[in-house]
Amino acid sequence: MPNIVVVGTQWGDEGKGKVVDVLTPHVNVVVRYAGGNNAGHTVVVGKEKYVLHSIPSGILHHGCRCVIGCGVVIDPGALIEEMETLVQRGISLDGNLFISKNAHLIMPYHPALDRASEAKLGSRRIGTTGKGVGPAYMDKAGRVGIRMADLLDERLFREKLEINVAQKNRLLREIYDAQTFTVDEILNHYLRYAGWLAPYITDTPLLLSRWIDSGYSVLFEGAQATMLDIDHGTYPYITSSSATAGGAATGTGVPPTRIHGVLGVAKAYTTRVGAGPFPTEMKGEAAEHIRARGNEYGATTGRPRRCGWFDAVVLRYAARINGLDTVALTKLDVLDQCEMVKICTGYRVRGEVITDFPVEESVLSEAEPVYEEVSGWGTPTSHVKNESDLPAKARQYVERLEELIGVPFCLISTGAVRDETIVCEDSPLLRWFPSVRASLL
Ligand code: IMP
Numbered sequence: 001m002p003n004i005v006v007v008g009t010q011w012g013d014e015g016k017g018k019v020v021d022v023l024t025p026h027v028n029v030v031v032r033y034a035g036g037n038n039a040g041h042t043v044v045v046g047k048e049k050y051v052l053h054s055i056p057s058g059i060l061h062h063g064c065r066c067v068i069g070c071g072v073v074i075d076p077g078a079l080i081e082e083m084e085t086l087v088q089r090g091i092s093l094d095g096n097l098f099i100s101k102n103a104h105l106i107m108p109y110h111p112a113l114d115r116a117s118e119a120k121l122g123s124r125r126i127g128t129t130g131k132g133v134g135p136a137y138m139d140k141a142g143r144v145g146i147r148m149a150d151l152l153d154e155r156l157f158r159e160k161l162e163i164n165v166a167q168k169n170r171l172l173r174e175i176y177d178a179q180t181f182t183v184d185e186i187l188n189h190y191l192r193y194a195g196w197l198a199p200y201i202t203d204t205p206l207l208l209s210r211w212i213d214s215g216y217s218v219l220f221e222g223a224q225a226t227m228l229d230i231d232h233g234t235y236p237y238i239t240s241s242s243a244t245a246g247g248a249a250t251g252t253g254v255p256p257t258r259i260h261g262v263l264g265v266a267k268a269y270t271t272r273v274g275a276g277p278f279p280t281e282m283k284g285e286a287a288e289h290i291r292a293r294g295n296e297y298g299a300t301t302g303r304p305r306r307c308g309w310f311d312a313v314v315l316r317y318a319a320r321i322n323g324l325d326t327v328a329l330t331k332l333d334v335l336d337q338c339e340m341v342k343i344c345t346g347y348r349v350r351g352e353v354i355t356d357f358p359v360e361e362s363v364l365s366e367a368e369p370v371y372e373e374v375s376g377w378g379t380p381t382s383h384v385k386n387e388s389d390l391p392a393k394a395r396q397y398v399e400r401l402e403e404l405i406g407v408p409f410c411l412i413s414t415g416a417v418r419d420e421t422i423v424c425e426d427s428p429l430l431r432w433f434p435s436v437r438a439s440l441l
Pocket of ligand 1: 012013039223237274
């Protein structure tokens with residue numbers, strides 16, 4: 001049974017939630033491997049809309065086992081709120097949700113440090129979600145982080161908390177002139193959370209290994225995306241986790257040798273939230289049109305997303321870094337009313353055209369997009385079931401993207417609900433999950 005990674009190829013918000021939702025009926029387990037509640041996965045099932053932040057979207061399917069892996073950082077208060085909302089809407093978590101003992105906790109001082117650091121950075125601020133994700137990963141790398149397993153051991157938890165609170169209070173007071181915390185206040189809250197979460201906390205790498213041994217199929221649900229990855233993204237305007245496909249192994253404890261393929265998710269145009277370089281960013285009315293039609297507002301923060309044309313340089317880079325076997329193209333319908341659609345095929349930098357994504361901040365900040373134009377199709381695509389039935393100009397657009405990226409497309413999404421999805425011929429997806437097409441008819 002195949003174990004497949006689903007990864008964002010741009011700056012996030014590509015529609016990974018919908019793709020995971022379409023594939024979940026064909027797997028037994030969905031596991032989140034990176035990030036925290038900075039993510040917002042929107043899934044529409046029938047008339048119901050769900051926004052998930054920490055829990056894999058597989059939870060919406062009866063019987064699917066969902067794992068929050070060790071690469072994820074968890075705000076326990078926010079997670080419990082998310083769990084309660086799902087339970088209130090009739091979704092069963094017991095026996096379906098498993099949380100890694102090794103996942104690190106987001107503590108109350110992390111969002112405080114996140115916000116204080118952003119305020120101090122001035123014009124070089126990153127535009128974080130303010131959820132404390134960066135400071136939590138700083139503690140993890142600095143070996144002073146507190147993990148889910150520690151939450152279950154009151155003595156150890158208190159000891160680690162005391163060291164951290166003393167250190168963070170100094171930082172908050174002396175560097176940032178911000179509000180400080182007391183050990184008892186945090187302890188009270190977190191021990192209550194421990195009581196709630198204890199039944200779900202377990203050795204998830206062991207569980208995943210046993211499940212794979214017994215023939216279960218696992219989907220690795222990426223959060224954020226390639227261009228926000230700590231190593232491969234547009235540093236420093238990135239998130240703090242390994243969002244690319246490599247993170248699926250370290251973030252879950254499933255070895256790379258047991259992962260069989262990587263599916264990239266790409267939006268038919270590009271968006272980005274927060275600061276940082278964005279070569280194909282649109283300005284004015286064009287951006288407004290895409291933002292309104294695509295409802296491009298952050299699922300976590302509500303911030304308007306920056307909108308731009310499709311960037312094939314970014315996609316080729318994502319294909320290389322993640323080893324993409326196939327790509328799901330999303331939100332094609334958002335472009336239905338555009339008179340003309342642009343594709344960025346290269347960057348002009350200091351008089352030269354380059355087609356490999358430049359990793360240096362200084363080079364990228366000077367990159368001018370080189371565009372190819374395709375005329376618009378002016379016809380709705382949402383009802384289309386086969387690639388061959390797409391309007392000719394839309395097909396031309398999709399085929400050109402595929403050619404520029406050099407990776408076959410497997411799905412084309414033309415709306416928010418599950419059945420607004422075209423399954424492409426001859427893609428690895430149909431080898432992995434032969435019944436995907438039938439399940440969408
Ligand atoms: P942080 O992850 O909150 O530290 O934010 C760092 C950068 O990643 C900011 O530019 C955020 O807007 C961006 N970011 C984090 N999570 C997401 C996401 O789920 N979608 C899109 N951008 C994100």
